[in-house]
Amino acid sequence: MISLRTLFLISSVSTFCFSGPLVASDQVPGAPQTKPILIRGATLHPVSRKSIVRGSILFDSGRIVAIGKKVDVPDGAVVIEAEGKHVYPGLIESYTDLGLREISAVDATADHTEFGSKNPNVRSWVAVNPDSELIPVARAGGVLLAHVAPAGPFVQGQSAVMQLDGWTANDMKLLAPAGLCVHWSSMHPSEKDEAKAAEKQDEKWQEFDAWIERAKRYAKREPHAVATDLRLESLQRVINREVPLIVSADRQAAIESAVLYAMKQNLRLIIYGGFDATSCSKLLKQHDVAVIIAGTHRLPLRRDDPYDAAYTLPERLRKAGVRFAIAGEGPGYPDGAANVRNLTYHAACAIAYGLPSDVALRSxxxxxxxxxxxxxxxxxxxxxxxxxxxxxxDPWYEPQTNVEQAYIQGRKVDLTSKHTMLSEKYKKKYRQGKTEVEQ
Known part of the structure; x- marks a missing residue:
């Protein structure tokens, strides 16, 4: 006779084993490339140079080996006739929590923020869920790489550039760490009482300064003389300029203070957000600080800002000579990870407000x-x-454009997603319904 305890264990294991498909994508990662592949007759958009009309691109073993008007077909190659099509490099989402957050309203599916306010040792890539339903959706929109960053109130942790295909997070990793993320705006608390705000700001500055100084002293320690401190260990690459400090800052005061601090400490710096970046463009250009724009589909920062301030920001930065990239809806948005698929719309919006289309593609x-x-x-x-x-x-910036094929390091990836499967399901449903009515 089976005991109640045994029945409970069987039930628990069954629930664990069979509940997976309900919350994970069914797409199988692309197989490694085994034959040369030639795409012929398409309009190629190299980005680094002018487009090639009716060109060909050949790749083998996951790498591009030839590109131009005429490319010889090697023995055994797979030839894709792509006349009238467009070929682009895979799009890159510059700042997101894709893979760390599934459903914002369900805490159990969100792993984008660690407890505490100072977590330089947090590594975003180890928490990325390769079976996220949102990854195939982003891929179907042409986004094949993403800069995955943790969230948090202060020192958020380390980010990574991930490829959006693979069995495991380690398979997906392209560069880790890519930077140390800090919510710099928290250094500038918004208090009505100016004296109180200045006092809180000084406290934050002293706190961050103390961390950097401790990390520098830690680097000079005698081997085995001091116990290992993972937080201070993780700051070493930042201090040594191996990875940049990526700070979230929108207002002019926060951006300027971040730049000045980075110069003082001799740190590499990237600004994420950058709403007021054009107000300090000379400083940014002087120190070659790049800006990752936190999307164009956002509201003005202040009541008296122009309604189109976010839409025109990329063009204003271009005119000012500041290096920039355009991100979609990042960790600061309620459903940021779910909307990585909209990356092209953010860049296309900038085109409508003055940004040249080739610069928008580059962004x-x-x-x-x-x-x-x-x-x-x-x-x-x-x-x-x-x-x-x-x-x-069709061209990438048109709303009706579809991504027909995608390759990551030569591996052909599945472009079906929960969205496409639901579309097919309800097309079939209503076709059947129509047939039944006609009968």
């Missing part, structure tokens, strides 16, 4: 690759780079 491909330190691998169609590319039926 979601090569510019983020350069800013995040992966431009030797991706971001443009060049010989020697990863074959991370998309094929579309």
């Amino acid at each position: 979601i491909t090569l510019s983020p690759a350069e800013i995040l330190g992966v431009s030797d691998r991706t971001g443009s169609l060049e010989v020697g780079k990863d074959a991370t590319i998309i094929i579309t039926d």
